[in-house]
Amino acid sequence: MRHYDITVHPESDRLARNAQLAWQIAEVAADPVAIVPDVTEMIINRVIDNASVAIASVNRHTVVSARAEALAHARPGGATLFGCGPDVRVHAEWAAWANGTAVRELDYHDTFLAAEYSHPGDNIPAILAVAQQCGRTGAELVRGIATGYEIQIDLVRAICLHKHKIDHVAHLGPSVAAGIGTLLGLPTETIYQSIQHALHVTTATRQSRKGEISSWKAYAPSHAGKMAVEAVDRAMLGETSPSPIYEGEDGVIAWMLDGKDAHYRVALPEAGEAKRAILDSYTKEHSAEYQSQALIDLAFRLGAEVKASGRIWDDVKDILIETSHHTHYVIGTGSNDPQKFDPTASRETLDHSIMYIVAVALQDGAWHHVRSYLPKRAQREDTVRLWRKIHTVEDPKWTARYHADDPAVKAFGGRIIITFHDGTKLDGELAVANAHPLGATPWTRPDYIRKFRVLTEGILAPAEIERFLDVAQNLPTLRADALRHLEITLPPQSLKATDKTGIFNFPTD
Numbered sequence: 001m002r003h004y005d006i007t008v009h010p011e012s013d014r015l016a017r018n019a020q021l022a023w024q025i026a027e028v029a030a031d032p033v034a035i036v037p038d039v040t041e042m043i044i045n046r047v048i049d050n051a052s053v054a055i056a057s058v059n060r061h062t063v064v065s066a067r068a069e070a071l072a073h074a075r076p077g078g079a080t081l082f083g084c085g086p087d088v089r090v091h092a093e094w095a096a097w098a099n100g101t102a103v104r105e106l107d108y109h110d111t112f113l114a115a116e117y118s119h120p121g122d123n124i125p126a127i128l129a130v131a132q133q134c135g136r137t138g139a140e141l142v143r144g145i146a147t148g149y150e151i152q153i154d155l156v157r158a159i160c161l162h163k164h165k166i167d168h169v170a171h172l173g174p175s176v177a178a179g180i181g182t183l184l185g186l187p188t189e190t191i192y193q194s195i196q197h198a199l200h201v202t203t204a205t206r207q208s209r210k211g212e213i214s215s216w217k218a219y220a221p222s223h224a225g226k227m228a229v230e231a232v233d234r235a236m237l238g239e240t241s242p243s244p245i246y247e248g249e250d251g252v253i254a255w256m257l258d259g260k261d262a263h264y265r266v267a268l269p270e271a272g273e274a275k276r277a278i279l280d281s282y283t284k285e286h287s288a289e290y291q292s293q294a295l296i297d298l299a300f301r302l303g304a305e306v307k308a309s310g311r312i313w314d315d316v317k318d319i320l321i322e323t324s325h326h327t328h329y330v331i332g333t334g335s336n337d338p339q340k341f342d343p344t345a346s347r348e349t350l351d352h353s354i355m356y357i358v359a360v361a362l363q364d365g366a367w368h369h370v371r372s373y374l375p376k377r378a379q380r381e382d383t384v385r386l387w388r389k390i391h392t393v394e395d396p397k398w399t400a401r402y403h404a405d406d407p408a409v410k411a412f413g414g415r416i417i418i419t420f421h422d423g424t425k426l427d428g429e430l431a432v433a434n435a436h437p438l439g440a441t442p443w444t445r446p447d448y449i450r451k452f453r454v455l456t457e458g459i460l461a462p463a464e465i466e467r468f469l470d471v472a473q474n475l476p477t478l479r480a481d482a483l484r485h486l487e488i489t490l491p492p493q494s495l496k497a498t499d500k501t502g503i504f505n506f507p508t509d
Contacts, residue, residue: 318418
């Protein structure tokens, strides 16, 4: 990897184009380096993973609304929509919007955490949509996805957004633009302009992840993907973008991030170096915020011990979770967010409350993407009592491991200490989730396939499940005309339609 020092430059000392971060990212995207086999295999895993969570959410309200908007933008030979089959085609940016929302709705796909947070699988819907519309092959799609993952993860390692209350999708717009650039074999100049444009239009505050979390949380990544598709289109037509978008005196770093004295070191692959960042990301076994994954696995174990001892949950006096700065301040009691203790809170809020998540995991010994969030589950009286006995603290040890560069040290877990009314304690710690590459049961292809089968059971016909899995696992060899078969068809009449009227489906005479 090559390291770049990124600082703000005033107009009087204008930074040369080839020294700008956007240009350096564009050079990585334009590099025709081969994709190594283990990266290709992981891309297939993540295509399956995305499809599983998208189909599980296909009839949820946000996804139905996004699909309705997309269906109003039909295009022969365009991109496909999850659930609608291969013959329904829409403009690529609207497919990115609808499919990206479906992937993100359940907060159940892959993750990478470092200086910033990310769900790098959010790159796939937009890059796939453009590949379908522009007649790319499966091998070209693999190359584009590898770039999307590489750039987003490299930015996430180096540049913190949340400290300044900027949403993490500000790293997604540039990574999708870069991935599309690789997919289409665009020149460095075109990719450079599209990256700058994509960043310029995808910065937003983190209020979407605070308080009563709204449905926009599901839309935010797909909006970034949609904006990136449009940014690449404009750049291909010869349009230019705000420059230098990162380092300019009125740019993103100077006014949204660390300010005029900022200094970041961004590591990017050198020319000819393989794009391997996807291998450092990890998916979710449980449908909840990633920092809860190890704590859910730990809670299963501790909950079983409590039950084996013959105790009941009202015997618990207090539960302390020692964890990282992020877990404490974003999904723990350090957030000072009363919504995280509200039994009537939205699903989006509950899956960002480690107190709720640990309470249910302790009691149930299992986690389900629907049942664990049902109102009757959240409002169960004994759960509410236990939930309100849980609090978090930051432990510098876990914060250091969260930010460690060494993958063998990096961890997102914590320690749970259960104190009973009689003064006895039960405690344990877990650094990484069982499904993590360094966990007790690291996930491989059969695990991704099992997740797909579980999440699509009762939604898809068995033959459709097998057909999709066969197509996805042959991704690198798919011809351009076969990419449309990466869609999924729901049985007739099982795909919900909105009963509301908006601008795009407004009736005409």
